[in-house]
């Protein structure tokens with residue numbers, strides 16, 4: 001394995017995965033293909049942009065000619081397909097693009113892989129492929145539908161998707177399976193629970209709530225907020241995909257979950273409490289730094305031969321002074337606004353991850369408590385990243401970085 005095509009690598013999970021692969025596997029070449037829809041943000045990748053093992057190509061996975069050309073030019077031997085329309089609410093408003101990107105886009109990639117990898121290009125029914133090739137489809141636990149109060153999703157369950165988004169992902173899973181059964185293409189499918197972590201587009205629950213807390217805006221919660229999801233840190237998801245890519249048995253499906261079932265309303269309350277706590281402590285630190293700095297100025301004045309050290313007069317422990325503009329007491333449960341539930345809203349998801357843990361030896365590293373604190377801190381430290389999305393400035397990044405490159 002050496003030339004890995006990562007699609008959707010400018011999105012939330014894809015960008016975390018691109019960075020992981022460059023760091024953990026410096027011998028690999030990473031080719032990131034992303035159409036840069038509203039959800040693609042190259043700012044997520046600016047720290048690796050000049051890595052010699054990294055290439056970005058703006059392209060649509062539905063563009064057959066372009067995808068074929070990319071396979072040939074870069075001699076792709078592995079695909080990790082993240083590219084998708086991923087937001088359930090948008091799929092209810094506009095299902096069609098979900099079907100074309102998530103299903104036809106996946107099939108376009110499968111065809112390109114099949115044609116590029118088969119040993120005998122002239123044999124229509126050739127089932128022999130170059131050694132070490134693999135197509136990994138990144139799917140979701142939502143393809144299984146909803147659970148009642150008990151039970152967990154296992155890989156052998158029938159697919160019963162309930163939203164246009166999950167139906168399109170289930171269809172993609174079916175077509176990936178069919179390419180394995182019919183053409184013998186080496187594939188894996190991973191089905192993961194809800195991810196959280198840095199660089200998630202702020203339309204999704206956790207970054208949306210953090211951003212609204214910071215702006216003291218209402219926190220919209222669907223229905224009674226009692227929908228239960230399993231939550232997994234994005235870095236744990238990326239390490240699981242890396243494991244499946246290298247160790248997964250051909251044709252197998254692997255569930256990936258974090259053993260962290262939480263009701264949405266619990267998450268929202270935890271975010272409110274954590275944001276308030278963090279802002280209060282930033283303010284307290286900044287006030288005490290100012291007080292210390294005042295004291296040291298006075299002390300220095302008493303010792304006329306000493307120069308006052310004013311370097312500490314700025315509160316250096318405060319990474320983002322703008323967080324001190326907030327009034328922590330206004331960040332409270334009164335911000336929660338229960339709104340009409342999403343149609344077809346699944347009540348509960350829970351993942352049984354026994355297969356990947358026992359057969360491939362993967363385990364999540366983050367506890368939810370540690371992961372969510374770090375995640376909230378990341379959004380507090382990177383308010384500019386969110387501001388650029390809210391203002392639309394992130395879209396200009398491609399022009400700025402790539403318009404003058406050959």
Ligand SMILES: NC(=O)c1ccc[n+]([C@@H]2O[C@H](COP(=O)([O-])OP(=O)(O)OC[C@H]3O[C@@H](n4cnc5c(N)ncnc54)[C@H](O)[C@@H]3O)[C@@H](O)[C@H]2O)c1
Nearest residue numbers: 008010011012013035036037039040060061083084194195
């Ligand atoms: N976020 C989650 O909690 C979660 C959980 C389980 C599975 N997944 C799956 O993981 C994958 C990535 O999810 P995410 O949250 O990072 O999504 P995202 O919306 O943040 O990113 C999707 C990326 O795909 C790109 N893209 C969209 N249409 C494209 C097209 N036609 N051609 C090329 N690129 C295109 C976008 O520009 C974007 O960069 C998706 O397949 C999703 O179904 C996500």
